[in-house]
């Protein structure tokens with residue numbers, strides 16, 4: 321089956337965060353959702369659920385758990401997920417927030433590797449903790465973890481948890497098995513619980529996969545939980561559904577307690593229907609989407625090499641978020657993003673949103689039709705060229 325990602329319904333005036341936050345003449349390539357309609361099987365499943373017309377409280381059925389287990393087994397080699405290992409919830413943010421609550425006490429430190437997803441910071445703070453920041457290091461244009469610094473932070477007795485992002489938003493790395501294993505070993509050695517946010521795990525360069533943290537050796541897995549969701553790859557973030565998965569029954573119990581304390585343990589009836597249709601029936605759509613996204617990535621990369629080589633970017637291994645190094649143009653990403661939005665009419669995220677280590681970078685969301693991307697690229701180039709510090 322072929323899918324058309326070139327044409328999408330207009331999202332202007334649909335209460336879209338992405339499209340309706342700024343003036344209507346601004347092309348928004350900022351917040352992480354896509355402009356594409358969801359896969360046909362998901363639309364059909366939602367329509368069937370809607371046609372029923374009754375939307376009372378719903379149990380999470382066995383086939384929901386079966387869909388998750390089958391998906392992760394066949395797509396990612398993660399075997400043996402059972403119902404008892406899964407806690408459904410309303411989003412990945414509530415998921416990792418509950419895990420932080422379960423594994424820290426106020427005053428503790430939680431490791432984050434910056435630049436990192438901006439909503440990691442409030443989740444740490446809202447649980448009364450502080451971030452222990454381990455900036456990623458860029459070597460030959462590729463971001464890597466600083467394992468020595470990680471070990472030092474983990475060894476601090478105030479450090480009790482680590483928020484891992486795999487694939488990593490915003491630098492686009494898909495961590496290797498070796499890297500994940502080192503993280504797992506360091507954290508286990510120092511009694512630091514690993515919370516692995518894998519929301520972007522389906523969005524990897526075509527032909528490549530990702531390594532679920534839960535496929536590491538079992539002693540490392542027992543010291544972790546995974547937060548995942550079909551919302552990013554299938555563009556159903558507004559439907560709000562996610563899962564926490566943990567192998568160890570004690571871990572499940574502890575996080576279940578925290579998620580109940582936070583009162584976010586019920587799910588949306590549409591979320592259940594959408595997840596099943598995504599995992600059971602939308603594999604072909606997802607693969608076609610990845611081909612399309614990485615054509616977009618190639619277009620952006622080649623355009624910058626040709627037109628503005630002083631702006632560089634690491635290879636995009638995962639996510640649909642490109643990380644543009646604009647330090648040669650302006651050291652302040654906020655000023656640059658404001659200029660681009662107000663004068664060039666294109667909205668990107670300033671890198672400073674993702675921690676100090678993101679200063680001087682911009683995050684570009686390429687999950688849009690090619691025509692939108694081409695128009696945005698032209699505005700972006702002229703905005704970058706016209707910027708005067």
Ligand SMILES: Cc1ncc(COP(=O)(O)O)c(C=O)c1O
Nearest residue numbers: 352411412413437489517519562
């Ligand atoms: C790494 C990461 N985690 C979590 C989220 C948000 O998850 P949710 O909308 O399910 O709360 C995002 C959204 O961009 C993200 O990039």
